[in-house]
Amino acid sequence: MTCNYKISEKIGEGAFSEVFYAEHNASNFPVALKKLKIESLSEDEMKSCLNEILLLQKVNCENVICCFGGFKESNNYYISLEYADAGDLEGLITMNRQNGRLFSERSIWFYFHQICAGVKELHAKRILHRDLKPANIFLTSKGKAKIGDLGLSRIFSLKTQFAKSIVGTEYYLAPERNSQGGYHFKSDIWSLGCILYELCALRSPFNGEQQNAYALFKRIETCQFPPIPANCYSRQLKYFISSCLTVKPANRPNAEQAHLAASLMNKKFETLRLQYKKQFGK
Numbered sequence: 001m002t003c004n005y006k007i008s009e010k011i012g013e014g015a016f017s018e019v020f021y022a023e024h025n026a027s028n029f030p031v032a033l034k035k036l037k038i039e040s041l042s043e044d045e046m047k048s049c050l051n052e053i054l055l056l057q058k059v060n061c062e063n064v065i066c067c068f069g070g071f072k073e074s075n076n077y078y079i080s081l082e083y084a085d086a087g088d089l090e091g092l093i094t095m096n097r098q099n100g101r102l103f104s105e106r107s108i109w110f111y112f113h114q115i116c117a118g119v120k121e122l123h124a125k126r127i128l129h130r131d132l133k134p135a136n137i138f139l140t141s142k143g144k145a146k147i148g149d150l151g152l153s154r155i156f157s158l159k160t161q162f163a164k165s166i167v168g169t170e171y172y173l174a175p176e177r178n179s180q181g182g183y184h185f186k187s188d189i190w191s192l193g194c195i196l197y198e199l200c201a202l203r204s205p206f207n208g209e210q211q212n213a214y215a216l217f218k219r220i221e222t223c224q225f226p227p228i229p230a231n232c233y234s235r236q237l238k239y240f241i242s243s244c245l246t247v248k249p250a251n252r253p254n255a256e257q258a259h260l261a262a263s264l265m266n267k268k269f270e271t272l273r274l275q276y277k278k279q280f281g282k
């Protein structure tokens with residue numbers, strides 16, 4: 001695949017890539033083109049990267065950013081991804097925090113059940129995300145939430161962990177990541193719990209004021225987090241958070257169970273909304 005895209009402005013940058021908005025030459029179809037900083041990859045990492053792209057192309061789910069493929073051009077390697085035109089969940093959470101506005105429970109389940117659908121699909125394909133967090137949940141103007149930045153995080157994980165220990169954003173890591181337990185499917189479920197908590201509290205559960213890495217690991221290991229705002233959210237929502245944020249991975253739900261429960265809650269709140277609209281006309 002050669003470069004069939006008109007590349008426009010840079011829309012973002014990560015530790016190992018720059019991302020550009022681009023349009024397919026023939027169809028004008030918009031994509032996010034991720035240009036990998038190849039110099040930061042060894043030959044083996046590059047090989048894993050290519051394998052990963054093949055794997056990602058097999059994922060077909062409306063709640064996961066689609067990977068169209070990769071190509072090399074003039075010593076640069078690009079990955080072509082579905083373009084999300086409405087920012088990411090972190091941006092939305094920040095906006096609510098700045099405006100002093102909480103998400104309604106209906107919006108929380110609306111986004112969260114979609115995120116669970118994406119994780120369910122990845123886990124069904126035996127793919128771990130490893131870096132689920134609001135910044136990696138992309139949004140579209142049609143109201144879709146899509147999990148992005150996956151797969152590559154597997155290759156970059158060691159390097160990224162190093163990068164993150166510098167900037168200190170390990171708030172979403174499961175306790176077993178800090179021990180011999182290693183990372184597995186239930187670690188992604190822990191991260192789901194962190195995201196659900198953050199949608200309610202507008203801050204991550206383990207993001208304490210002025211804490212060092214040791215204090216953070218301790219809080220994660222002992223599962224200490226402040227309660228979500230009182231009297232705003234249902235018992236089921238609080239239960240969902242605590243079942244994901246459980247130190248023993250075996251006690252957390254799997255992705256299928258999480259998706260089922262979140263979809264039922266979404267349906268319940270959507271029905272309530274429709275009933276309200278019928279009664280009051282708004």
Ligand SMILES: Nc1ncnc2c1ncn2[C@@H]1O[C@H](COP(=O)(O)OP(=O)(O)OP(=O)(O)O)[C@@H](O)[C@H]1O
Pocket residue numbers: 011012013014015016017018019032034065081082083084085138148149160
């Ligand atoms: N599919 C996409 N659609 C729209 N914007 C995107 C897409 N993918 C990435 N971006 C934008 O590009 C930015 C950088 O993304 P990238 O994946 O390179 O790095 P990151 O995930 O932010 O950081 P790091 O890789 O260091 O963890 C994102 O924050 C986002 O603004």
